[in-house]
Amino acid sequence: xxxxxxxxxxxxxxxxxxxxxxxxxxxxxxxxxxxxxxxxxxxxxxxxxxxxxxxxxxxxxxxxxxxxxxxxxxxxxxxxxxxxxxxxxxxxxxxxxxxxxxxxxxxxxxxxxxxxxxxxxxxxxxxxxxxxxxxxxxxxxxxxxxxxxxxxxxxxxxxxxxxxxxxxxxxxxxxxxxxxxxxxxxxxxxxxxxxxxxxxxxxxxxxxxxxxxxxxxxxx
Ligand code: C5P
Numbered sequence: 001x002x003x004x005x006x007x008x009x010x011x012x013x014x015x016x017x018x019x020x021x022x023x024x025x026x027x028x029x030x031x032x033x034x035x036x037x038x039x040x041x042x043x044x045x046x047x048x049x050x051x052x053x054x055x056x057x058x059x060x061x062x063x064x065x066x067x068x069x070x071x072x073x074x075x076x077x078x079x080x081x082x083x084x085x086x087x088x089x090x091x092x093x094x095x096x097x098x099x100x101x102x103x104x105x106x107x108x109x110x111x112x113x114x115x116x117x118x119x120x121x122x123x124x125x126x127x128x129x130x131x132x133x134x135x136x137x138x139x140x141x142x143x144x145x146x147x148x149x150x151x152x153x154x155x156x157x158x159x160x161x162x163x164x165x166x167x168x169x170x171x172x173x174x175x176x177x178x179x180x181x182x183x184x185x186x187x188x189x190x191x192x193x194x195x196x197x198x199x200x201x202x203x204x205x206x207x208x209x210x211x212x213x214x215x216x217x218x219x220x
Contacts, residue, residue: 001189001190001193001219001220003028003029003030003220004030004031005193005197005198005199005200006029006189006199006200006202006216006219007029007031007032007033007058007169007199007200007201007202008021008025008029008031008032008033008201008202008203008206008207009032009033009035009060009171009201009202009203009204009207010022010032010033010034010035010038010046010050010207011035011037011038011203011204011207012037012038012207013037013038013041013042014041014042015042015045015046015049018038018042018046018049018050019049021207021212022049022050022053022055024212024213025206025212025213025216026053026054026055028213028216029055029216030055030056031055031056031057031058031083031084031199032050032055032056032057032058033057033058033060033201033203034046034047034050034057034058034059034060035060035061036060036061036062039059039061044080047080047082051081056082056083056084057080057081057082057083057084058082058083058084058085058086058169058201059077059080059082059084059085059086060085060086061073061077061085061086062086062087062088062120063085063086063087063088063091063095063099064087064088064090064091064095065091065095066095067094067095067097067098068098070087070091070095070098070099070102071098071099071101071102072102073099073102074087074098074099074100074101074102074103074106074117075102075103075105075106076106077103077115078102078103078106078107078110078114078115079106079110081112081115082115083115083116084115084116084117084118084146084169085103085115085116085117085118086117086118086119086120086149087099087117087118087119087120087145088119088120089119089120089121089136089137089139089140089145089148090120090136092139093139093142093143096117096119096139096140096143096144096145097143097144099117099145100117100143100144100145103115103117116146116147116167117145117146118140118145118146118147118148118149118167118169119136119137119139119140119143119145119147119148119149120148120149121133121136121137121140121148121149121150121151121154121158122136122150122151124151124170124171124172124183124184124185124186125172125182125183125184126184127184127185128151128154128185130154130157133150133151133154133157133158134154134157134158134161136148137150137154137158137161137162137166138161138162141162141166146166146167147166147167147168147169147198148166148167148168148169149169149170149171149201150168150169150170151170151171151172151185151186151187152170152172152173152185152186152187152191152192152195152197152200153172153185153187153195154185155168155170155192155195155196155197156195156196158196159195159196167198167199168196168197168198168199169197169198169199169200169201170187170192170195170197170199170200170201171183171200171201171202171203172184172185172186172187173186173187173188173189173192173200173201173202173205174186174187174188174205175188175189175202175205175215175218175219176188178205178215179205181204189202189219202219
């Protein structure tokens with residue numbers, strides 16, 4: 001598998017632990033995901049540290065608020081120069097459009113390419129019908145977002161229904177033999193890619209491993 005397709009979720013809460021994982025993984029991983037745990041504990045410091053390693057950031061804060069608040073949060077994300085961030089597709093079309101507008105305005109002001117915005121369909125820890133996921137993916141597309149976060153189980157049907165020009169990012173990845181933890185709709189890295197994912201997100205199976213690089217090597 002192409003190394004650049006793997007996004008590592010840095011779900012830790014100290015700079016020390018972030019540093020440790022970056023030291024091991026940054027020579028091999030292009031994009032790191034910063035979610036609520038790391039962002040709420042270390043915020044800008046963590047972002048800065050990833051930048052120092054010259055790596056890209058997927059800011060996974062899943063915005064879900066009134067359009068005006070999301071527009072302003074999207075401006076901040078764009079200003080941070082993250083490669084990608086996300087909003088809940090269930091927040092509605094006007095909220096998703098506001099995110100897009102906020103990011104567009106800020107990126108234009110800075111004279112940089114607009115950061116990519118993904119809609120979260122249904123969390124991979126929750127059971128969902130394919131219809132629910134497809135409806136949310138279609139509304140993200142209609143609002144103009146660049147793609148969705150969805151379970152690997154739904155990647156194929158989203159690709160088929162929504163078409164090629166739409167990013168599909170799949171968490172809930174479990175290499176053969178690893179534990180599911182709280183994830184319900186999981187797949188192996190290979191299954192997710194075959195189903196049409198552009199990127200796979202993997203956290204604990206790598207970050208909590210005794211030898212994270214060895215787990216990654218097993219996926220390549
Ligand atoms: O450790 P694990 O591989 O389960 O990590 C998956 C990561 O992807 C977590 O950071 C989680 O917040 C995130 N995520 C998810 N399901 C979604 C969206 C994001 O598991 N639908």
